[in-house]
Amino acid sequence: MARIGATPGGGVTRLALSAEDKAGRDLLRQWMVEANLAVGVDDFGNMIGLRAGDDDLPPILLGSHLDTVRQGGRYDGAYGVLGALEVVRRLNELGCRTRHPIAVVNWTNEEGVRFEPAMLCSGAIAGRFERDYVYDRTDRDGLRFGDELRQIGYLGDAAARPTMAAGYLELHIEQGPILEAKQVPVGIVQGIVGITWLDVRLTGRADHAGPSPMPLRRDALVAAARLVTAVDAIARETDGAVGTVGRLNVAPNSINTIPGEVVMSVDFRHPSAEVLEALVGRLRHVAAEIEAGSGVTIVIDRFWTSEPTPFDPKVLAAVEAAANDLGMAAGRLWSSAGHDAKYVQEICPAAMIFARSQDGLSHCETEFSTPDDLVAGANLLLGAALRLAS
Amino acid sequence: MARIGATPGGGVTRLALSAEDKAGRDLLRQWMVEANLAVGVDDFGNMIGLRAGDDDLPPILLGSHLDTVRQGGRYDGAYGVLGALEVVRRLNELGCRTRHPIAVVNWTNEEGVRFEPAMLCSGAIAGRFERDYVYDRTDRDGLRFGDELRQIGYLGDAAARPTMAAGYLELHIEQGPILEAKQVPVGIVQGIVGITWLDVRLTGRADHAGPSPMPLRRDALVAAARLVTAVDAIARETDGAVGTVGRLNVAPNSINTIPGEVVMSVDFRHPSAEVLEALVGRLRHVAAEIEAGSGVTIVIDRFWTSEPTPFDPKVLAAVEAAANDLGMAAGRLWSSAGHDAKYVQEICPAAMIFARSQDGLSHCETEFSTPDDLVAGANLLLGAALRLAS
Numbered sequence: 001m002a003r004i005g006a007t008p009g010g011g012v013t014r015l016a017l018s019a020e021d022k023a024g025r026d027l028l029r030q031w032m033v034e035a036n037l038a039v040g041v042d043d044f045g046n047m048i049g050l051r052a053g054d055d056d057l058p059p060i061l062l063g064s065h066l067d068t069v070r071q072g073g074r075y076d077g078a079y080g081v082l083g084a085l086e087v088v089r090r091l092n093e094l095g096c097r098t099r100h101p102i103a104v105v106n107w108t109n110e111e112g113v114r115f116e117p118a119m120l121c122s123g124a125i126a127g128r129f130e131r132d133y134v135y136d137r138t139d140r141d142g143l144r145f146g147d148e149l150r151q152i153g154y155l156g157d158a159a160a161r162p163t164m165a166a167g168y169l170e171l172h173i174e175q176g177p178i179l180e181a182k183q184v185p186v187g188i189v190q191g192i193v194g195i196t197w198l199d200v201r202l203t204g205r206a207d208h209a210g211p212s213p214m215p216l217r218r219d220a221l222v223a224a225a226r227l228v229t230a231v232d233a234i235a236r237e238t239d240g241a242v243g244t245v246g247r248l249n250v251a252p253n254s255i256n257t258i259p260g261e262v263v264m265s266v267d268f269r270h271p272s273a274e275v276l277e278a279l280v281g282r283l284r285h286v287a288a289e290i291e292a293g294s295g296v297t298i299v300i301d302r303f304w305t306s307e308p309t310p311f312d313p314k315v316l317a318a319v320e321a322a323a324n325d326l327g328m329a330a331g332r333l334w335s336s337a338g339h340d341a342k343y344v345q346e347i348c349p350a351a352m353i354f355a356r357s358q359d360g361l362s363h364c365e366t367e368f369s370t371p372d373d374l375v376a377g378a379n380l381l382l383g384a385a386l387r388l389a390s
Numbered sequence: 391m392a393r394i395g396a397t398p399g400g401g402v403t404r405l406a407l408s409a410e411d412k413a414g415r416d417l418l419r420q421w422m423v424e425a426n427l428a429v430g431v432d433d434f435g436n437m438i439g440l441r442a443g444d445d446d447l448p449p450i451l452l453g454s455h456l457d458t459v460r461q462g463g464r465y466d467g468a469y470g471v472l473g474a475l476e477v478v479r480r481l482n483e484l485g486c487r488t489r490h491p492i493a494v495v496n497w498t499n500e501e502g503v504r505f506e507p508a509m510l511c512s513g514a515i516a517g518r519f520e521r522d523y524v525y526d527r528t529d530r531d532g533l534r535f536g537d538e539l540r541q542i543g544y545l546g547d548a549a550a551r552p553t554m555a556a557g558y559l560e561l562h563i564e565q566g567p568i569l570e571a572k573q574v575p576v577g578i579v580q581g582i583v584g585i586t587w588l589d590v591r592l593t594g595r596a597d598h599a600g601p602s603p604m605p606l607r608r609d610a611l612v613a614a615a616r617l618v619t620a621v622d623a624i625a626r627e628t629d630g631a632v633g634t635v636g637r638l639n640v641a642p643n644s645i646n647t648i649p650g651e652v653v654m655s656v657d658f659r660h661p662s663a664e665v666l667e668a669l670v671g672r673l674r675h676v677a678a679e680i681e682a683g684s685g686v687t688i689v690i691d692r693f694w695t696s697e698p699t700p701f702d703p704k705v706l707a708a709v710e711a712a713a714n715d716l717g718m719a720a721g722r723l724w725s726s727a728g729h730d731a732k733y734v735q736e737i738c739p740a741a742m743i744f745a746r747s748q749d750g751l752s753h754c755e756t757e758f759s760t761p762d763d764l765v766a767g768a769n770l771l772l773g774a775a776l777r778l779a780s
Contacts, residue, residue, distance in 0.1 A: 176601025195600070197645060209634035209657045210583070210726030211566025211750065214626045221635055225618035232612045236604045244599035245611055246645045248638070255587060255636045255655040265645040267599045336600030360601065 001027065001066070001082060002074035011365025012074050016067040016109035017045070017145065022152035024066045028081065028106055035089050037104060041156030044121035044134060045108040045149045048162050051088045053101035053389065060098075060389045061168040061348070062087060062381065063105025065340060069113045073367025075173045075374075079355065081106050083171040083378040087385055098389035100166050107340045108149070114139045122340035125161055126347050167315055167388045168350035170341040171381045173369050177360030178333050185376040187331040188319050189352035192342045194276045194308035198266040200227065200287070204296040206252055206260025221250055221259035223296035230286040231266055234279055241270045241279060242336060271308050271334045309342045312349030315388065319351055322383030328376060353380050391417060391456070391472060392464035401755025402464050406457040406499035407435070407535065412542035414456045418471065418496055425479050427494060431546030434511035434524060435498040435539045438552050441478045443491035443779065450488075450779045451558040451738070452477060452771065453495025455730060459503045463757020465563045465764075469745065471496050473561040473768040477775055488779035490556050497730045498539070504529045512730035515551055516737050557705055557778045558740035560731040561771045563759050567750030568723045575766040577721040578709045579742035582732045584666040584698035588656040590617065590677070594686040596642055596650025611640055611649035613686035620676040621656055624669055631660045631669060632726060661698050661724045699732045702739030705778065709741055712773030718766060743770050 004023045005014035014020040025047060032039050037049030050059060064080025084104040091102070112118025115137040123129045135146030149155045179187045204220035228245045235243030248264040268279045280302065287298045323330040333354065341350045355377035358368040394413045395404035404410040415437060422429045427439030440449060454470025474494040481492070502508025505527040513519045525536030539545045569577045594610035618635045625633030638654040658669045670692065677688045713720040723744065731740045745767035748758040 174601065175598060176603075177606055178601070178603065181603075181606070193600070207750070208565060208727065208752065209632065209636055210585070210659055211564065211568070212632065212726075213566075213568065213571075214622070214632060216567055216571070216750075219622065219634070221618055221638060222622045225615035225622075225635075228611055228615035229619065232604070232609065232615075242599065242602065242604060244609070244646070244648055245615075246599055246640075246647045246649060247643050248611060248640050248649075249643070250636075250638050253637050253639070256634070256657055257636045258634055259636060259638075267646055269600055336602075337598060360597065360606075362598065362601075 001078050005068065007071055007365055009071065009365035011071050011367070012068045013070050013072065014066065014068045015070070015114040016111065017114065017148040017152055021067055022154070025106065025154060028066065031085055032104060035085060035092060037088065040160035041154055042160040042162070043131065043156055043158040044124050045154040045156065046121050046125065046162065047106040048160060049104040051091065051102045053098050055099045057100045058164045058166040059101035059103040060385055061103050061105050061162055061165045061344070062385055063107060064170050064172055065107045065110035067109055067111050069111050069363050071365055072363055073365060075367055075369055076175065076362055077110060079173055079374060080171040083381055086378050087382045090382060098386065100389040102385060102389050103162060105162060110340055115145050119338055119340050119343055122343040125163055126343040128343055163347055165348040168341060168344045168348050169315065169381055169384055169388070170339060170350070170352045171377050172339060172352060172354055173362060173367070174354040174357045175337055175360070175362035176357065179331050179354060179356040180358070180360060182331040184329045184331045185356050185373040186328060186380050187333045187354035188316060188323065189311065189335050189354055190316065190332055191271060191308060191310035192335045192338060193269045193271045194273050194306060195267065195269045196276055196280060196305040197303060198280070199301045199303060200264050200266060201299045202262045202296050204260055204294070205258070207258045209256040209258055212258055217258055218295040219258050220262040220296050223290050223294045223298065224248065224262040224264055226290050227287060228264070231283065234282045235268065238270065238275060238279060240334070241268065241275065243268050243279065269336050271310070273308050276308070306338065309345050311345060311351040315349045315351040318387040319353060319380065319384040322380055322387055325383055326379060328380060330380070353377055353384070391468050395458065397461055397755055399461065399755035401461050401757065402458045403460050403462065404456065404458045405460070405504040406501065407504065407538040407542055411457055412544070415496065415544055418456065421475055422494060425475060425482060427478060430550035431544055432550040432552070433521065433546055433548040434514050435544040435546065436511050436515065436552065437496040438550060439494040441481065441492045443488050445489045447490045448554045448556040449491035449493040450775055451493050451495050451552055451555045451734070452775055453497060454560050454562055455497045455500035457499055457501050459501050459753050461755055462753055463755060465757055465759055466565065466752050467500060469563055469764060470561040473771055476768050477772045480772055488776065490779040492775060492779050493552060495552055500730055505535045509728055509730050509733055512733040515553055516733040518733060553737055555738040558731060558734040558738050559705065559771055559774055559778070560729055560740070560742045561767050562729060562742060562744055563752060563757070564744040564747045565727055565750070565752035566747065569721050569744060569746040570748070570750060572721040574719045574721045575746050575763040576718060576770050577723045577744035578706060578713065579701065579725050579744055580706065580722055581661060581698060581700035582725045582728060583659040583661050584663050584696060585657065585659045586666055586670060586695040587693060588670070589691045589693060590654050590656060591689045592652045592686050594650055594684070595648070597648045599646040599648055602648055607648055608685040609648050610652040610686050613680050613684045613688065614638065614652040614654055616680050617677060618654070621673065624672045625658065628660065628665060628669060630724070631658065631665065633658050633669065659726050661700070663698050666698070696728065699735050701735060701741040705739045705741040708777040709743060709770065709774040712770055712777055715773055716769060718770060720770070743767055743774070
């Protein structure tokens with residue numbers, strides 16, 4: 001799969017609904033057919049390869065996504081789809097039958113790089129996005145999602161939507177350094193943290209850097225620097241929290257002019273919605289203190305929040321039990337990035353399994369997980385899927 | 391003069407060697423001739439209007455510049471040239487004779503906006519810049535200084551250079567808020583502060599803002615924020631110092647990516663060269679501390695320094711005495727910006743007089759000084775010039 005959209009630097013560019021995505025989908029469909037799966041495609045292009053169960057029960061879904069970011073890695077997404085495929089192949093080899101059907105799923109446009117927002121088509125299945133909204137998403141060339149989906153031949157049928165399911169498991173690379181720090185190959189993901197994004201505008205007064213005595217200044221960047229430091233400190237003081245100022249722009253941004261305005265972003269993440277609110281509250285408090293002492297006006301716009309998504313206890317218990325069965329050392333952690341499982345959890349009980357990432361790198365060509373860790377993750381998926389489907 | 395290059399917003403755009411500069415020069419020459427001055431132009435376009443003295447002595451120079459920044463104000467520069475002209479007009483009206491000749495000077499290209507660097511032609515007179523270097527300066531359209539000087543008809547004779555002078559006084563608006571804070575109309579400028587410019591590059595590691603636990607981060611912006619705060623604190627703790635981070639750029643500057651690199655400027659100014667060195671020393675010390683604690687590499691490039699220029703005690707004494715004669719309340723302050731007097735001080739004893747600026751504004755269309763303050767400054771120039779020339 002990594003040969004499709006391969007980059008010279010060893011990564012992959014396989015944007016959603018591109019020619020590369022079509023080629024990846026065609027290959028997956030071929031492999032699904034070869035594994036005797038019944039292949040369906042829904043009206044968002046989500047692909048479902050169904051392995052029949054013994055009883056008339058809703059399926060256990062196993063999946064992730066084949067699309068990548070630009071110059072992304074070989075593992076993010078594809079690992080979870082191919083890991084799910086490997087599970088059914090192994091069940092086939094063993095002649096193992098399950099009560100529930102098991103379905104391999106490839107969700108469309110998880111990355112949100114070509115069509116915003118991310119996790120578009122798992123979100124659509126969960127009722128987060130209307131079909132017309134999804135179809136009208138455009139890429140930077142103005143091409144519509146709906147047109148592109150039809151063009152690559154993956155506009156399917158609403159009846160194929162995998163909305164009736166008994167459970168969902170998503171295998172994914174960690175994209176972070178926690179399992180490496182814990183020295184374990186795999187992690188049992190307890191949920192997806194809440195994320196809140198704020199824009200902060202600091203307005204002082206632009207003045208010549210020479211003839212403006214320090215006590216008379218209203219320096220927007222000095223105030224912003226204090227806020228950047230505060231974001232870092234607030235996150236460090238709160239167990240399990242992260243806080244980041246990733247974007248900061250200074251105006252007029254000239255060496256001999258006191259900055260008159262700074263606009264900066266703040267990203268806070270935490271598993272608990274209450275703690276997330278507390279982080280924002282502390283930021284507002286510090287901002288008010290800085291405002292009072294600096295003559296700089298600070299306006300905070302909290303423009304986006306994704307609430308925490310704890311995963312389902314029964315699905316988590318199945319993964320824990322499978323890890324015990326295998327005698328596998330597994331870490332417990334929260335995902336700090338979004339995944340399709342976030343939305344799928346809204347239609348059926350869900351959880352995720354992470355495989356260790358080397359140096360925590362991802363969304364880059366050097367993204368890497370060892371074959372051993374990838375096999376461990378897939379074995380854990382197999383064990384948990386068997387428990388859920390039996 | 392402010393009608394030449396007037397902008398709709400009430401300011402002036404009269405860039406060096408432009409058609410507007412030529413028109414301003416032509417008007418000044420006409421006024422010089424009407425004031426019975428012998429007009430000379432040197433090979434840098436510096437204009438000298440000489441009023442004869444009784445003895446065979448070098449002249450006392452009074453001057454500033456007629457060029458402006460884009461959308462600048464009506465006072466910066468022009469005030470000093472026209473103030474000097476007013477001094478000789480007044481001497482003419484009174485029939486007052488002096489031992490030394492008095493010369494009104496208009497220096498070419500002080501602002502450095504069209505042709506870098508600033509103070510180009512007072513610097514050339516002081517031997518800081520070679521003639522070929524000056525002539526080869528180009529504007530953003532690639533037009534050469536030498537060609538443009540000839541084109542507007544102000545390429546004069548090297549013999550006219552005002553290098554033999556007994557003293558120099560420059561009248562200028564303050565461009566800062568100090569005299570306003572002191573509630574005095576004029577200031578006696580003790581010198582021009584030293585300025586040093588540094589570029590600081592902080593290199594951490596760009597990571598996804600989600601899955602990177604706080605203790606494992608190498609956030610270049612958090613380190614930069616501590617340095618910005620330190621620059622402010624170091625300057626505030628040092629009497630007479632200013633310190634500014636005017637420019638700061640973050641990479642990759644994305645809301646959900648930990649900043650991997652920050653490049654920022656530092657501008658320190660102080661009247662004492664020793665203190666200026668100490669400020670830089672403290673910055674380096676703090677940078678080393680931040681580097682040690684953050685895993686962020688900090689490289690400091692001190693790329694430009696303008697040494698402090700204390701003005702001449704005898705010229706300052708003449709200005710002080712003139713203020714006493716006039717019973718005029720005058721503040722004492724240092725100029726935190728460069729002026730032609732910085733270079734002229736290298737060829738003859740020099741000092742400056744500032745007139746109060748409203749709100750400290752300059753290099754903008756709303757630059758303003760009251761007629762009363764402007765008259766006070768010119769009267770002080772007259773009194774000091776008489777003392778120096780007598």
